[in-house]
Amino acid sequence: MSSSLPITFYDIAQAPPVEKTCCSPNPWKTRLALNFKNLPYTTTWVPLPDIPKVRTSLQIPACRKFQDGADFFTLPIIQDPTTDALVGDSFDIAIYLQKTYPASGGGDLFPPQTLDFALTPNLAILVPLSERRGGPEFAEYANFNANVDAAFSVHVQLTVQEFPLDPATAEATKAEFVRRAGVSSWDDFALVGEAREKTKDSFRDTLGGLAKLFLRDASGPFLLGARASYADLIVGAWLRMMCVTLPNSEWEELRGWHEGVFGQLHDALGVYAQVK
């Protein structure tokens, strides 16, 4: 199928200008995939407190739950007028794009490959950001997605200090995160001094396991050498978040860890990182 009508892509609005500050990893996976597939789309920017309203009005059930069992409404969502599809999970969106537009743009998002990155202990189970989906055909990628999500999200406190909250909704957003974490104030998320260094060391060591996969094909910069796949986009989406939210000197450190594989991946994915 070829798509001529633009897809609507819903992403979270951070501080203006949103095109420079967007940094939510799951929406970034979708943006990278839409650009990889070279499909026409427009972005609808949603303030974080409005996500439940937007998702409910589109009648898309929540794909995450809070610890207390309540629905956790998230983005990305895509709405494709060519097929009338509405899809509300980044991994489902990637599968949808592949199945609906198999030959578009860069071609196959899911070429067969071994993606044996697993955290010990298995944090992917403790941090269930994405359910495993897509059946056996995509199991290798789904498992990789869960493990990469866990590897980054357990270190996400490093991103709080410079997180580009939209001033228009910052107070409501901070209050919501304080509520979710059960802490007493936003300042409790601050990570400084020795504790910060320790978290950074853990982050670097965790990413070492992931870097090994990138070092298998020395021609790089992608897991399969010159050819990007959705697995590269998953990691690349988290790197986009880090690039925006880490203090500059720490982003530079990350770029250089493990023979510079993450800096090279980030730069190489720049061709798919246009914000439209």
Ligand SMILES: N[C@@H](CCC(=O)N[C@@H](CS)C(=O)NCC(=O)O)C(=O)O
């Ligand atoms: N499994 C979902 C997870 C989506 C998700 O967690 N989205 C986050 C942004 S990365 C979100 O919308 N958070 C809204 C909030 O924290 O209120 C997916 O892959 O799309």
